[in-house]
Amino acid sequence: MEFRLLGPMCVSRGNEDLELGRRAQRLVLGVLLLEAGKPVSFARLEDVLWGEFVPPNGRAMLQTHVSRLRRLLDPGRKGRCDCRIVTLGPAYLIETDAETIDVHRFRTAVTRGLASTDLEEKACLLRAALDLWRGPLLAGVIDEDLRHQLGAGLDELRLTAWEALAEADLALGRHRQATATVADLVAKHPTRESLVSSLMLALYRDGRGAEALTVYHDTRTALADRLGTDPGFALQQLYHAILRADPDLVVTGRTKPAERVVPRQLPAATRPFVGRVDEFARLDDAFGVAGRQRASVVVLAGMAGAGKTALALNWAHRRRDSFPDGQFFLNLNGFAGLPATSPADALTQLLGALGVSVADLPKSVDEAGALFRTLVADRRMLVLLDDAASADQVRSLLPGGRACFTLVTSRGSLNGLVALDGARRITVGSLSTRESCVLLSEIAGADRVANEHPATLEITRLCARLPLAVRIAGATLAENGSLSVTGYAAELATDRRLAALQVADDPDAAVRVALDRSYANLRPPARRLHALLGLLPGPDISLPAVAALAGLPQPHAAHRLAQLTDAHLVVSSGADRFAMHDLVRLFAHDRAVTDATRADRDAAAVRVLTWYRDAANAADRVLRPRERPNFESTTHPITPTDEAAALEWLGREEKNLIAAVTFAERDHPGFAWQIAAAMYGWLYRRYSRTGWIEIYRRAADAAVRAGDVAGEALIVGRMAIAYGLLRQVNDAVAACKRAYELRRSLGDRLGTATALLNLAAVHLNDRRPDEAIQVLHEATEEARGVAGNGHFTTMIHSNLAEAYQLTGRPREARQYFQRALEAAGRDTNLRDQAQILIDFAAFSAECDDLRPALDLAERGRHLATATGDEILVAEAREQLGSIRLALSETGPALEHLYAALATYDRLGHRGAADLRDHIKKIHSTARTARDPATTT
Numbered sequence: 030m031e032f033r034l035l036g037p038m039c040v041s042r043g044n045e046d047l048e049l050g051r052r053a054q055r056l057v058l059g060v061l062l063l064e065a066g067k068p069v070s071f072a073r074l075e076d077v078l079w080g081e082f083v084p085p086n087g088r089a090m091l092q093t094h095v096s097r098l099r100r101l102l103d104p105g106r107k108g109r110c111d112c113r114i115v116t117l118g119p120a121y122l123i124e125t126d127a128e129t130i131d132v133h134r135f136r137t138a139v140t141r142g143l144a145s146t147d148l149e150e151k152a153c154l155l156r157a158a159l160d161l162w163r164g165p166l167l168a169g170v171i172d173e174d175l176r177h178q179l180g181a182g183l184d185e186l187r188l189t190a191w192e193a194l195a196e197a198d199l200a201l202g203r204h205r206q207a208t209a210t211v212a213d214l215v216a217k218h219p220t221r222e223s224l225v226s227s228l229m230l231a232l233y234r235d236g237r238g239a240e241a242l243t244v245y246h247d248t249r250t251a252l253a254d255r256l257g258t259d260p261g262f263a264l265q266q267l268y269h270a271i272l273r274a275d276p277d278l279v280v281t282g283r284t285k286p287a288e289r290v291v292p293r294q295l296p297a298a299t300r301p302f303v304g305r306v307d308e309f310a311r312l313d314d315a316f317g318v319a320g321r322q323r324a325s326v327v328v329l330a331g332m333a334g335a336g337k338t339a340l341a342l343n344w345a346h347r348r349r350d351s352f353p354d355g356q357f358f359l360n361l362n363g364f365a366g367l368p369a370t371s372p373a374d375a376l377t378q379l380l381g382a383l384g385v386s387v388a389d390l391p392k393s394v395d396e397a398g399a400l401f402r403t404l405v406a407d408r409r410m411l412v413l414l415d416d417a418a419s420a421d422q423v424r425s426l427l428p429g430g431r432a433c434f435t436l437v438t439s440r441g442s443l444n445g446l447v448a449l450d451g452a453r454r455i456t457v458g459s460l461s462t463r464e465s466c467v468l469l470s471e472i473a474g475a476d477r478v479a480n481e482h483p484a485t486l487e488i489t490r491l492c493a494r495l496p497l498a499v500r501i502a503g504a505t506l507a508e509n510g511s512l513s514v515t516g517y518a519a520e521l522a523t524d525r526r527l528a529a530l531q532v533a534d535d536p537d538a539a540v541r542v543a544l545d546r547s548y549a550n551l552r553p554p555a556r557r558l559h560a561l562l563g564l565l566p567g568p569d570i571s572l573p574a575v576a577a578l579a580g581l582p583q584p585h586a587a588h589r590l591a592q593l594t595d596a597h598l599v600v601s602s603g604a605d606r607f608a609m610h611d612l613v614r615l616f617a618h619d620r621a622v623t624d625a626t627r628a629d630r631d632a633a634a635v636r637v638l639t640w641y642r643d644a645a646n647a648a649d650r651v652l653r654p655r656e657r658p659n660f661e662s663t664t665h666p667i668t669p670t671d672e673a674a675a676l677e678w679l680g681r682e683e684k685n686l687i688a689a690v691t692f693a694e695r696d697h698p699g700f701a702w703q704i705a706a707a708m709y710g711w712l713y714r715r716y717s718r719t720g721w722i723e724i725y726r727r728a729a730d731a732a733v734r735a736g737d738v739a740g741e742a743l744i745v746g747r748m749a750i751a752y753g754l755l756r757q758v759n760d761a762v763a764a765c766k767r768a769y770e771l772r773r774s775l776g777d778r779l780g781t782a783t784a785l786l787n788l789a790a791v792h793l794n795d796r797r798p799d800e801a802i803q804v805l806h807e808a809t810e811e812a813r814g815v816a817g818n819g820h821f822t823t824m825i826h827s828n829l830a831e832a833y834q835l836t837g838r839p840r841e842a843r844q845y846f847q848r849a850l851e852a853a854g855r856d857t858n859l860r861d862q863a864q865i866l867i868d869f870a871a872f873s874a875e876c877d878d879l880r881p882a883l884d885l886a887e888r889g890r891h892l893a894t895a896t897g898d899e900i901l902v903a904e905a906r907e908q909l910g911s912i913r914l915a916l917s918e919t920g921p922a923l924e925h926l927y928a929a930l931a932t933y934d935r936l937g938h939r940g941a942a943d944l945r946d947h948i949k950k951i952h953s954t955a956r957t958a959r960d961p962a963t964t965t
Contacts, residue, residue, distance in 0.1 A: 030042050030102070030111060030112050030125070030129055031129050031131075032062050032125075032129055032130045032131065033131045033163065034059055034062060034063070034130065034131060034132045034166060034167055035131050035132060035135060035161055035162050035163050035164065035165075035166060036162070036163025036164030036165070036168050037163070037164065037168045037169050038055050038058075038059060038167055038168075038169070038170055040058075047101060048101075049101070050097060050101070052170055053078055053090075053094055054094045054097055054098060055167075055170050056077065056078060056167070056170055056171065057074060057078070057091070057094045057095065057098065058098050058123075059167045059170060059171075059179070060073075060074060060077055060179065061114065061121060061122070061123040062123060062125075062130050062132070063132060063179055063180070064123075065123050065124075065125055065127055065130055065133065066122070066123075066124070066127065067122065068117045068118075068120035068121070068122045068474070068475040068476065069120055069121055069122070069475075070119055070120045070467065070470050070471075070475045071088060071091060071119045071120060071121075072119070072463065072466060072467050072470065073467060074091055074121070075087050075088070075091060076463075076467070077175065077178075077179070078090075078091070095114055095121060098114060099113070099114050102114070111125060111126065111129075112124065112125035112129070113125075117475060117476050117479070118475055118476045118477075118478070118479020118480065119470075119475060119478065119479050119482070120470075120475035120476065120479075131161045132166070132180075132183070134158075134161060135158050135161045135162065135186075135187075136186065138154050138155070138157050138158035138161075139154075139155065139158045139186055139187075139189070139190045141154050142154030142155040142158060142190065142193065142194075143155075143189070143190070143193055148197050148200055148201050149201070151193065151194075151197045152194060152197040152198060152201065155190050155193055155194040155197070156194065158190055159187070159190055159191065159194070162187060165184075166179065166180040166183055167179070167180075177347070181347070182346070185349065185350055188214070188218070188221065188224070188350070191210065191211065191214055191224070192211075192223050192224060192227065194210055195207045195210050195211045195224070195227040195228075195231070196227060198210060198231075199227065199230060199231060199234070204231045204232075204234040204235040205231075205235055207227060207228075207231040208228065208231040208232060208235060211224050211227050211228045211231070212228060215228050215244070215248075219247065219248060219251040219255075220248070220251055220252050220255055220256060221350060221353065222248070222260060222261050222264045222353040222354075223353060225244060225245070225248045225264060226264055226267055228241075228244055229241040229242075229244050229245060229264075229267055229268075229271065230267065230278065232244065233271050233278060234278070234279060238271055238274075241271055242268070242271060242272070245260070245264070245267075245268045245271075248260060248264070256409070257431070258407065258409055258431075258432045259407050259432075261353055261354040261407075261408050261409055291353075291354060291355040292355035292356060292357050292382040292383070292410075293355065293356060294355075294356060294357050294358040294359075294382065295342060295345055295346060295349070295356050295358050295411075295413065296342060296358060297342075298339075298342045298343045298345075298346045299336075299338070299339035299342055299343065301468065301471035301472065302339060302343050303460070303464050303467045303468045303471065304460050304461065304464035304467075304468075305336075305340050305343075305457075308329075308340055308455055308457060309340075309344060309347075311455050312327065312344050312436075312455065315327045315453050315455075316348065316351070316434060324451065324452065324453040325428075325431050325433065325434060325435060325451070326427060326435045326437065326446060326450055326451065326452035326453070327434075327435070327436050327437070327452065327453050327454075327455060328437045328438075328439060328442075328443045328446055328447065328452050328453070328454045328455070329341055329436065329437065329438045329439070329455055329457050330438075330439055330440070330441065330442050330443065330454055330455070330456055330457065330597065331440070331456055331457035331458060331597055332440060332495075332547070332597035332598065332610060332613065333364065333440055333497070333540075333543035333544050333546065333547050333597075334495045334496060334497025334498060334540055334543045334544075334612075335457045335458060335459070335495065335496060335497075335597075336457060336460075336496035336497070337438040337439075337457045338415050338416070338438050339496065340457060341413055341415065341436050341438050342413075344436075345411055345413055345436065348411075349411075351409070351411075351434075352409050352410050352411040352434070353409055354405075354408040354409050354410045355382075355408070355410045355411075356410065356411040356413065357379060357382060357410065357411065357412045357413060358413045358415065359375055359378060359379065359412075359413070359414050359415065359426070360415045360416055361375065361414055361415060361416050361417045361418065361422055361423070362416060363416045363417045363418025363419070363422065363439060363440070363441075363550075364416055364418065364440050364543075364546040364547055364550060365416060365546065366542075366545075366546050366549070369418050369422060370422075371422075372394050372398075372421075372422060372424075372425040372426065373394050373397065375414075375422075375425075375426055376394065376397040376398060376401055376425065376426065377397070379401055379412075379426065380397060380400060380401055380404070383401075383404050383405075385400070385404075394425055395425075397425075398425040398426070401426070401428070402428055402429040402430075405428045405430070405432075405433055406428070406429060406430045406432075407430055407432050408432055408433065409432045409433070410428070410432070410433045410434075411433070411434050411435075411436065412426065412427075412428060412433060412434070412435040412436070413435075413436045413438075414426060414435065414436070414437045414438070415437075415438050416438060416439065416440075417437050417438065417439040417441070417443065418439070418441065418550065419441065419443070419445070420443050420444070420445030420446045420449075420450070421445070423437055423443070423446060424445075424446070424450065427450065437452070440547050440550075440596060440597055441595055441596055441597075442454065442594070442595045442597070444595065456597075459493060459494035459495055459496075459610070460494045460495075460496060460499070461494070462486065462489060462490075462494065464494075465489035465492065465494040465499050466478075466485055466486065466489055468496065468499050468500065468503065469485060469488060469489060469499050469502060469503045469506075470485070470503075471503070472499075472500060472503025472504060472506075472507060473502075473503040473504075473506035473507050473514075474506075474507060477506050477507070477514060478514055481513065481514035481515055484513075484514040484515040484517075484518040485514055487518040487521075487522070488502050488514065488517065488518045488521060491518065491521040491522060491526060491611075492521070492530070492612070493610055493611040493612050495540070495610065495612060497540060497543060498530050498540050498612060501530050501531060501532055501538060501539070501540065502517070502521070502530065504532055504538075505517065505529075505532070517529075526612075526615060527540055527541045527612065527615055527616060527619065528541070530612075540612055540616075541616065544598075544612070544613060544616045545616075547596055547597075547598060548598070548616075548620065550596065551592065551593070551596060551598075552592065554589055555589045555592040555593055555596075556620070556624070557579070557624075557625070558575070558579050558586070558589045558590070558593065559593055559598055559599070559617050559620065560617055560620040560621040560624050560625055561578055561579055561621060561625070561630075561633050562575070562578070562593075562599065562609060562614075562617055563609075563614055563615075563616070563617025563618035563619070563620060563621045564578075564618065564621055564630060564633060564634060564637075565578070565614075565637070565685075566685070566688035566689055566691060566692035567682075567684055567685030567686075567687075567688040567689065568608060568684050568685070568688075569602045569603075569606050569607060569608035569685070570606070570607055570608075570685065571605055571606050571607075571682075572586060572587055572590070572605040572606070572607070573605075573640070573666060573667075574637055574640055574641065574685075575590060575607065577636045577637050577639070577640035577666070578633050578636055578637040578640075579633070580632075580633070580636055590607055593607075594607070598613055598617075599613075631696070634692075634693075634696070634697060635697065635700075638689060638692075638693055638697055638700040638704070639663070639664065639700070640664075640666050641682070641685065641686060641689050641700075641704055642662070642700055642703050642704050642707060643662040643663065643664045643665060643666055644666040644667045644678070644682075645679065645682070645686055645704055645707035645708055646658075646659055646660070646662045646703075646707040647662065647665050647666065647667050647668065647669065648667065648669050648675040648676075648678050648679050648707075648710075648711070649675070649679075649707045649708070649709060649710045649711070651669045651671065651672060651674070651675040652672055652675050652676070652710030652711065652714075652858070652860070652896075653709075653710045653858060654858055655819065655820045655856055655857055655858055656820050656858075657779070657780075657817075659703065659706040659707050659709070659743065660703055660706070672858075672859065672860075672895070672896050672897055673895075673897050675710075675711075676711065676714070676715070676896075676897040677897075679708065679710075679711040679715075680711070680715065683711075686704055686707075686708055687708075687724055689701075689704050690704050690705050690724055690727055690728060690731075691727060693731070694727050694728075694730065694731040694734070695734075698730075698731035698732065698734040698735040699731075699735040699737060699740070701727065701728055701731035701732075701735075702728040702729070702731045702732040702735065702737065702740045702741070702743075702744055703740070704728075705724050705725055705727070705728030705731075705744060706728070706740070706743055706744060706747075708724070709747055712724070712751075713750070714860070714896070714897070714898035714899070714900065714901065715898070715899065715900075715936075718751050718754050718755045718937075718939070719755070719937070721748075721751045722748060722751045722752065722755075725744050725745075725747060725748040725751065726748070728744045729741055729744045729745055729748065732744055738771055738774065738775060739771075739775060739777075741771055742768050742771035742772050742775065742777075742780060742784075743780075745764050745767050745768045745771065746764070746765070746768035746772075746780075746783065746784050746787055748764050749761045749762075749764035749765045749768060749784075749787045749788070749791065750787055750790070752764055752791075753787070753790055753791040753794045754794070754939070755939060756794055756795070756939065758791060758794070758795045761791040761794075762788065762791055765784055765785075765787050765788035765791060766784075766788070768780075768783075768784040768787070769781060769784035769785065769788070772784050778811055778812060778815050779812055779815045779817070779818055779821060781811050782808045782809075782811035782812035782815070782818075782821060783808075783821060785804050785805075785807055785808035785811060786804075786805070786808045786821065786824055786825060786828065788804050789801040789802075789804040789805045789808065789828055789832070790828060792804065793828060793831055793832060793835070796835065798831075798832040798833070798834075798835035798836045799832075799836065801828065801832045802829065802832045802833070802836070805825055805828055805829050805832065808825060809822075809825055819852065819855065819856030819857075820856050820857050820861070822852060822856070823849055823852040823853050823856050823857050823861065823865075824849075824857075824861070826845045826846075826848040826849035826852060827845070827846070827849040827853075827861075827864070827865050827868065829841075829845040830842045830843075830844075830845035830846040830848075830849055830868070830869075830872070831868060831872075833845060834872050834875070839872075839876055842872055843872070843876075846865070846868070846869045846872060849865050849869075850862075850865055850866070850869060853865050858896075859892050859895055859896045860892075860893070860896045860898055860901065862892055863889045863890075863892035863893040863896060863898070863901055863905070864889075864901060865889075866885050866886070866888050866889030866892065867885075867886060867889035867890075867893070867901070867904055867905050867908055869885050869889075870882045870883075870885035870886035870889060870908050870912070871908055871911075873885060874908070874911065874912050874915060879912055879915055879916055882912050883909070883912050883913075883916070886905055886908045886909045886912055887909065889905045889908070890902060890905035890906060890909060893905050899932055899936065900932065900936060900938060902932070903928070903929040903932035903933055903938070904929070904940075906925040906926070906928050906929040906932075907925065907926060907929040907940070907944060909922075909925045910922045910923070910924075910925035910926035910929065911926075913925065914951065919951065919955065922951070923948065923951065926944065926947070926948050926951075927948070929944060930944050930945060930948065
């Protein structure tokens, strides 16, 4: 069989061209052939077919395409075909002789031709290779963007082959043949100066000097129109040599202009390379359309290991033909753990690459910089400065004109270059989960991760999708064949994760080493803050909390945070909020253990836990102003103006507060239960009940560990409410009884009565109203005469109303509802008032007082909305839906019910299933009413 991919795709068996089917099927075959003999992962094939929008049945569709291709390539499925597609874990591999594929024959022939020192052999090999080219890769199957991805460097290799063939023909004295070779190419690529140079020289040697000069003028016009630049130095030299009829031009072999050294210093592009589509687009945008630059300096900034150099090199190789006068690459060693390259040393290297001898080097940095700018002025060159430490290190190395393009990589932000030199900054972050999995698979081998996809995902998560970490993980798996992906994931999940992310025989290939070098470049005060941030349990932190942690005024803390942000050891996650990459957080914690004393660490922990405790307590007091306080705070870090502001702050700090409870429970248990207690108002309104119980279990254990009986009583009593809401009756009763015992031992009458009130609420949730009524009366007697019991008394009335409603005693129920409602405005907050209104509405609807019920429910919804309590708003809307339904207003009823269900589903409310069934019954009833025949 023969496969032709250069041009319209064609597969031949003998003299027969096969019908390849749909575009997607041809594309899958094309990708497999381009990677013949290598496994191509399912993920990569899906990415090629659909990009980010893989359909739900994408894997099945891919398998269908491959199945059809197998039947096409081996119709009898006898396995005797010289080409077959095999499955290797989560990958496909096509087995065929590479010589049957024109792309591989083309690459081989060009490589041999370029390497040959025999001019005749070189020309013969290059012509044979170029004869294989029938058009663009997979013409009619893929677009230009995908062609750049799949056939990276193929077009450039073809043009390089034409250039080398023209040079060989010129060296062999075949001037007319060289003219024929490149004339059409110059017409298609009028700004590719190496081709123009060959055509001009061929024309001149063929006695057509005037035409050679015309070609130069046409090229100069094209460069000005398309790129806004003049011809490069080498082409200008050739033009002037033709004008003066330089005798060296007629000598067979290399011409004088070709002797000029053109720097080609780019190291090999990092492979494999995945993702970075957005960063490539932003680089292309900065470089401009057809080289019309929007910026002449671009900084790729990011944390250690983010893949800045890999991105820079891959982009530079892709754009190499845009810089015909040369490409510089200079490692400035800004964070390499070595002495940084000084501007003087850097300029010595740059000038040496331009042919300036050591004897001719200027004496000062300023003079050397001026000479460099002179030599590269108006030349289209790329200057890639890798691993810069500061703007000052880079500034002397910047070309002066717009023709050159400078690309700088740095772990710092290089704000000076942006502010003073017009540089554009592109921040390089982590890969996506999908990209990380593809990169790991490419390095470790698709067969290694075949049946361990969950472990693959876990490894990329533990590597925080940092390219360096993922590459090291892939290399470790590739090196250790006996190590399973699952086993390695388990190793990374331990506290030795940073130690595991290193290559044994390469000390530089380690995440810890990379971060150590960034840390070493910080000033001591910034190092101290970075280490202390490693102690934090939550995902991010606000500026005021950072100031508390470090024991600094906020302006000082902000200044040190700016240094950490500039070094990409901390990232801004919002207005005055900051976060750390997971691996950086682990590193910072290790530095805190190493660099700070235990006393310093404990003092920092106490400061930040105090801040979280007192801030949360301040927010909770706004939510529950008429209830007993959790405890007396020593400070008031925040002052929310209303319930909405308090809820917003608690929602923003939710994960940090929960993490603080876990962090504090062992060494600072008093803070653990107090922070949990201060979250009560928010937990009741916003958080899942099961999550609430988990937090409070930890808090209760912490209170016991702290020896704080009052704290345990407070937490256990509130935990009973969560159990009751989940209808875990036995646990709720046990918690109430424990809270009752603890409160009684403390002589706390109002607390004891509150424990009884909570027990009554549990009985009500369990539909045992008689027991609830008995306990409520006991609670009333317990609290009689106790000062400050207004909120408690209101709750007693509300619960008695509900209990009498359940016993079928509507007169008593209505009386207690009215008492509760009258007292609520005086002794409770808006949330409690809303709850009483909603319960009263349900009772009124049950008594067929639908219009009063509707009014009560609307008032309850209005107050619930004002409090920001989403669950209570949903309960109000459910009640409104039921009342509207009773009024035969089905449309408005369903609107309320669906809104309530959406909230229940999102927050995991226990009533979601019952409400969903209720809605289904409404629809079923409506259908039956429309079509009575369905009931027969």
